[in-house]
Amino acid sequence: MATSTQKTARRDGRALVIVESPTKAATIKKYLGNGFEVLASVGHIRDLVERKSDLPDGDPRRDEKWVKYGVNTANHFETLDEIYVVPKDKQPQVTVLKRALGGADQVYLATDDDREGEAISWHLLEVLKPKVETRRLVFHEITKEAIHKALQSPRPIDDHLVRAQRTRRVVDRLYGWDVSELLWRKIKPGLSAGRVQSVALRLLVERERERARFVSADWASVHGAFATEAAGLEATLVALGDQKVASGKDFDPTTGKLHRGCLHLDLTTAQRLCAQLAGRPAAVDRVDTKPQALRPAPPFTTSTLQQEANRKLRWPARQTMQVAQRLYESGYITYMRTDSVNLSAEAITAARGLVADQYGAAYVPAEPRRYKNHVANAQEAHEAIRPAGRQFAPIAEVAAAVGTADARLYELIWKRTVASQMADAQVEQTTVEIAVDHATFRTSGRVTRFAGFLKAYVEGSDDPDQALTDRDSALPPLVAGQALAWGQPPLRAVDHTTQPPARLSDAALIKALEDKGIGRPSTYAAILQGLLDKEYCFRKAQALVPTLLGMVVVRLLEDHMPHLVDYAFTARMETRLDRIASGRDDFTSYLCGFYESGFDQDGGRILGLQALLASVRDRIDPGTASTLELGSTDDGQLAAVRIGRFGTFVKVGDRTANVPDDQEPDQMTVARAVQLVQAKDRADAPIGTDPASGKPVFLKNGRFGWFLQLGANGGDERKNASLSKGMDPQQLTLDVALRQLALPRELGPGKGGVAITAHAGRYGDYVQQGEDRRNLPAGVWAIDATLAQGQALFDKPRAQNGREQVREIGQHEGRTVALWSGRYGPYVTDGVRNASVKANVDLDALDLAVALRLLDARQEASQGKVVGADPDTGQPIRLIEGRFGPYLTNGAVNASLARGTRTDELTLDGAIDRLRHFGKPVKAKGKRRPGKAVGSATAAPSKRGAPPTAPRQTKAAKPTTPRAKATAKPKTSAKPKATTKPKAPANPNAPAAPTKAEAPAPAPAAKIVRRPATR
Known part of the structure; x- marks a missing residue:
């Protein structure tokens, strides 16, 4: 019986489905019949023009002042009149889509169901201009059922969503261009400002200011050890008579002063108190036990997923979203950009069924749990992030398909979803107060009576069972009036110092933005990455530390354009974008208010961006704006931090010194400035x-x-x-x-009377006699080398290419593992693989285990990191560190990375796009000589500088089979110039290449889209 999808295909002819990514296309293709072609746009296909040179000659808009914005600002935004262009790197893919459109009878735009996805569909419609029926497909998970359901109810493009995305893009361009230009002129070229980015930076800067203002205070606590017949317990002194004993939270963080009504104990006083109370009678004064029900956390939204992955997996937000994107496009989770905590009926049924099967009926609540969204303007139509489908894929199955790293995030989502439909945990909280004379000690304990959802998931913990054990702290049975014995030691005093407020992590910053209504699910990861890329902050462990540059930028914005970094103003702007997306607001008043006429706020008037910049541009002094004054030294010299054109530096009087990139602003004091200047003075002084x-x-x-x-x-x-x-x-x-x-130095005459000299080289010290050179052994420098050492090196037979064996290390799998000295330093080899030995490794202590670890690590690095599977060939795409930089390969084609692309930023979609548009066919390997098959024990190591493991034959005759002779091509007098191309990684365990007679039929060539040649 034909499915509804097949019926649609037959009725409407061949249908073209367009999605954003190749991975998503490959997954959807599995669920559609032969009447569908699924292609990817590979993200946005066009963007706002950036410069007038992007427009063709003769275009009248080239002469408009507003062309740099890519939007007409002269029409008071009565219409959204943008100038869009298709970037050169997107043109080949647009050509592919247009070609596919020619044979289609129907088009489905199946981009993501959010503003960006809606805008991509709109841009596709505008550029491709299909003459056949075009509909929008919407789904929140990539499963067979979801795809078929979407095909049965397509819809038109939502103009409100598109308008909201276009409005946001225009606002960000206006803000980013004009405010960034001001920062360039007043602080340093290359800086940027952003509508949400600058507000996020302010959060980091404000926390750093709190730390800089922080005044530490010393205090002491007293702890008593008590015992019953059943067990011991420890309690902390909380009061003396009616006066509370101070703890760390009772001190003002900005002054270090103690709050009123608290008794401050220093270490001496606390020790004296211990001596006074020791041996005095102790008895239980009060026992208070309360039952408590703990509810599970709701399923993940984008922000809570990023926060929990940061806490549990130590992943930055960007990595979390990249992995979530792969899981979604592979069909394992629902759409990962959502602020909703809703679960569909089928998801609730699946989760409750898993709870009953894996934990028992007692863990299933009587009624399904439903959670309320606490985020303003949450998209109720979306679901929370959960495992996709009516039945959640087992964690082990996902790990086998996507790898253990990505499966860790899936496990997090699976457990959180299942736990959200489990029963409450039931615990008992007990508080006990113990009286010793006029002193009151307090302790508390907790016992889990029923684990409930904690059996599956504990926030912030990887191991629920261990977390349950750690959470419980049972107290022995106690009743009021019960006498207690003293434990050992009976009393002890502990000294403490208050700590400054902790810096924000990825998770804390995202939560702060969400709590203030700033940013949306699709933007958090990009905001954080933008701050790091612009060097406005850096990571220290899990914390985000603002740089001094970031501090200066925020101060300028606060002083001269405060509403642009005001939390409430930014949140209201975000809310208005949401209203435009739902059709309850219009873009004209929004853009006019922001750019031209301004807004009424809190009884005052906020200027539009144009008027604001005009009013402050001449008032800002670049020298003042780029300077952070620290104070004066003891001798009256002014110390300050300056942001220079080439970096950050300190100035103390007339002396200057560069500031390290990882300088923490709260530690940038006058004393630190003096220290940096003095260190530079020492470096400038001769030794x-x-x-x-x-x-x-x-x-x-x-x-x-x-x-x-x-x-x-x-x-x-x-x-x-x-x-x-x-x-x-x-x-x-x-x-x-x-x-x-004094190098080079002459050691003396060698054999034959030719002098031997010692030299310091870039790759190690060496000795030279005439034109002959020998590397000095590791640890021997040219300044210490002797004539005897030099002559001994020349007495040995010359190793090929400057290589020589230092010693054999051992045997492994029938191969000799040895330490060699090469042109570029020491390395180990097993005859097939080579690995360099770093300078901090003791060569004398280098054993077989260490050598094998080095070889294995080198082999793994040479084979490259698997980015994902190529949807065209099914082969893994690898990222390899090549001789001339990192490159991608799928075995058929290689492609270097785009200039400026960092390897940790590379996504599977980006890799597929790069290979398709810029890939060059892998150069075919020539026939191997006998005995030189890759992976054989006699094969020469591939790395330059490796030792030969078999005698090299001179002009060895190549065996020629009759077939080879008959088909041999005649030689030509002129050889074509060879073109060097990156080679695919060699597999050291691969068998010898088959002969022509036994070679398999060639596989179909991968489809390659050529990039147009440019000069």
């Missing part, structure tokens, strides 16, 4: 004087490492010398420096 020439000797750290300089800058003659490999610059003496500057 001594050469007695022969009278010139100063300097130790400097340059672009290529530490080096010595004989003679001052600006002098007539200077001489530089690199430090030998392994020299510690901190331990360098003047004597060693002078000997290093």
Whole structure:
């Protein structure tokens, strides 16, 4: 019987389905019949123009002042008159889509169900201009049932959603262009500002200011050990008579002063109190036991998923969203950009069934749990993030399909979803107060009577069972009036110092933004990454630390454009975008108010962006704006931080010094500024004087490492010398420096009367006799080498390419593992694989286990990181660190990464797009000589500098079969110029290549879209 999907295909002819990503396309294709072609747009296909040169000559808009914005600002936004262009890297994919459109009788736009997805569909419609029926497909999970259901109820494009996305894009362009330009002129070129980005940065900066203002306070606590016949317990002193004993939370963080009504104990007083109370009678004064029900957390929204992944997995928000995107496009979870905590009826049924099967009927609540959204303007039509389908895929099955790393996030989602439909946990909380004379001690305990949802999921913990054990702290049976014995030691005093407020992590920053109504599910990860990319903050462990540059930027915005970083104003702007998306507000008043006429707020008037910038542009002094004053030194010199064109530096009086990139602003004090300047002064001072020439000797750290300089800058003659490999610059003496500057040095005449000289080289020190060179052994420097050592090296047969074996390490799987010295330093090899040995490894202590670890790590690195599967070929796409930089390969084609792309930013969609548009076919390998098959014990190691493991034959004759002879091509007099191309990674365990007679039939070639040649 034909499915409804097949019926649709037959009735309407061939249908073209367009989605955003190749992975999503491949998954959907599995659920559709032969009458459907599924292609990807690979994200947005066009964007606002950035410069007038992007427009063709003769376009009258090139002369408009507003062309840089990509939107007409002269029409007072009565219409949204943007200028869109298709970027060059998107043109090949647009060509593919247009070609596919030619044979389609129907088009389905199946992009994501949010503003960005709706806008992508609108742009596709505008660019492709299909002449056949075009409908919008909407689904929140990529399952067979969801796809078929969407096909039965397609809809038109939602103009309200599109208008909201276009409005947001225009606002961000106006804000980003004009405010960023102001920062360029007043602080430093290359800076940027953003509608939400700048507000997020303010949150980080405000926390750093709190830390800088923080005044620490010392306090002490007293702890008593008590015992019953059943067990012991420990309690903390909380009161003396009617006066509360102070703890850390009772001190003002900005002054360090104690709040009124609290008794401050220092360590001496606390120790004296211990001596007074020791041995005095102790009895239970009060026992208070209360039952408590703990409810499970609701299913994940985008922000709570990012927060929990940050806490549990230590993942930044961007990594979480990349993994969630892959899980969604592979059909394992529902749509990952949502602020709803709703679950569908089928999801609730699936979760309750799993609870009953895995934990028992007692863990299933009588009624399904339904959660209320606490986020303003939550999209109720969306579901929470949950496992996809009517039956949730087992965690082990997902791990086998996507790998253990991605499966960790799926496990988190699976457990949270299931736990959200489990019974409450029942616990008992007990508080006990113990009287010792006029002192009151307090302790508490908790016992879980019924684990409920805690059996499956505990927030912030990877192991629910262990978390349950850790949460319970049972007290022995106690009643009021019961006498207690003293434990050992009976009393102890503990000294404490109050700590500054913790910096915000990814999770804390996202929660703060969400609580203030700023940002939306699709933006949080991009906001955080933008702050890091612009060097407005950096990571220290899990914390986000604002840089001094970030502090300066926020101060300028607060001083001159405060509403642009005002939390309430930004939240109201976000709410109005939501209203535009639902058709309850119009874009004209929104954009006019923001850019031209301004807004009424709190009884005052906020200027539009144009008027605001005009009013402050001339008032801002660049020198003042780029300076953070720290204070004055003891001798009256002003200390300040300056943001310069080439980086951040401190200035103390007339002296300056660069500031490290990881300088924490709350530690940037006058004392720290003086320390940096003094360190620079020491580096500028010579380590001594050469007695022969009278010139100063300097130790400097340059672009290529530490080096010595004989003679001052600006002098007539200077001489530089690199430090030998392994020299510690901190331990360098003047004597060693002078000997290093004297290199090369003659050791004496060698055999044959030719002098042997010692040299310091970039890849290690060496000795030379005529044109012949030998590397000095590791740990022997040219300044210490002797004639005997040099002659001994030349007495040995010359190793090929400057290589020689140092020693055999051991045997492994029938191969000899050895340590060799090569042109670029020491390395280990098993005859097939090579691995460099780092300078901090003790070569004498290097054993077989260490060598094998090095070889395995090198092999894994050479084979590359698997990014995902290629939907065209089914082969893994690998990211490999090549000789000329990282590149991608699927075995058929290779492609280098785009300039400026970081390997940790690469997504599967980006890799597929790069291979399709810029991939070059892998160069075919020539026939291998006998005995040189990859992976054989006699194969020569592939890395340059590896030792030969079999005697090399000179002009070995190639065996020629009769068939080969008959089909051999005649030689030509001129050879075509070879084109060097990146090679696919060699598999060290691959068998020898088959002969032509036994070679399998060639596989169909991967479809490659060529990028147009440009000059």
